[in-house]
Amino acid sequence: MAKGKPSKWAKLDIDESVWLGKKGISIKVWDKWGKKHKGTLVISIGGLRWYKFNAKKPTWRAAWDSLVNS
Numbered sequence: 001m002a003k004g005k006p007s008k009w010a011k012l013d014i015d016e017s018v019w020l021g022k023k024g025i026s027i028k029v030w031d032k033w034g035k036k037h038k039g040t041l042v043i044s045i046g047g048l049r050w051y052k053f054n055a056k057k058p059t060w061r062a063a064w065d066s067l068v069n070s
Contacts, residue, residue: 020045 018025024044030037042049042058047067050060 024049 020043022045024042024046027041027043028037029039029041037053039050039052039055039059042051047061047063049058051057052059
């Protein structure tokens with residue numbers, strides 16, 4: 001088990017249907033005090049994408065199949 005505070009984690013429970021278009025839903029991630037924009041997490045039909053602040057291309061991608069199987 002990891003020690004200390006988690007650096008990145010998220011949990012989301014949705015009890016209703018949500019429409020995801022091709023672009024998906026963007027969630028802006030800020031630091032603990034909301035002073036520094038860390039990046040944007042995009043949840044789409046294809047999976048997850050992480051963009052660092054002001055990045056034009058995603059720095060990390062994960063397909064839903066790879067997340068389910070891991």
